[in-house]
Amino acid sequence: MADAPQAAITLTGKAAEKIDELLGGQGEVEGQALRVAVRGGGCSGFQYALAFDRAGDDDHVFEVDGVSVLVDKVSMQFVLGSEVDYVEGLQGAGFQVNNPNVVAACGCGSSFQVKEDEVPASV
Numbered sequence: 001m002a003d004a005p006q007a008a009i010t011l012t013g014k015a016a017e018k019i020d021e022l023l024g025g026q027g028e029v030e031g032q033a034l035r036v037a038v039r040g041g042g043c044s045g046f047q048y049a050l051a052f053d054r055a056g057d058d059d060h061v062f063e064v065d066g067v068s069v070l071v072d073k074v075s076m077q078f079v080l081g082s083e084v085d086y087v088e089g090l091q092g093a094g095f096q097v098n099n100p101n102v103v104a105a106c107g108c109g110s111s112f113q114v115k116e117d118e119v120p121a122s123v
Contacts (some may be wrong), residue, residue: 033068
């Protein structure tokens with residue numbers, strides 16, 4: 001497990017509280033953390049994948065407001081500097097990633113695009 005800079009990803013207070021609440025409702029929380037990942041797909045090229053998971057050998061692992069956060073090596077370059085928030089509104093509630101690396105997003109808000117020079121050949 002590699003260590004990442006503390007500021008690689010931040011969580012708002014609301015997001016940290018919600019993650020704590022969700023993990024508290026699960027039976028086996030020991031070793032569980034919030035995984036923030038980027039996957040290919042969607043109408044703009046990439047989509048976020050947020051899930052509870054255990055750390056793998058190639059994950060960056062860091063602590064944010066008492067919550068463990070995991071980011072795999074490939075995803076790190078896309079989410080570096082991002083903030084995860086939890087929002088509640090008329091359209092429902094859920095986690096939202098505020099990413100400074102995004103140059104375009106689709107109308108549905110579930111996929112995004114980054115600058116061409118930031119996209120590695122392996123993705």
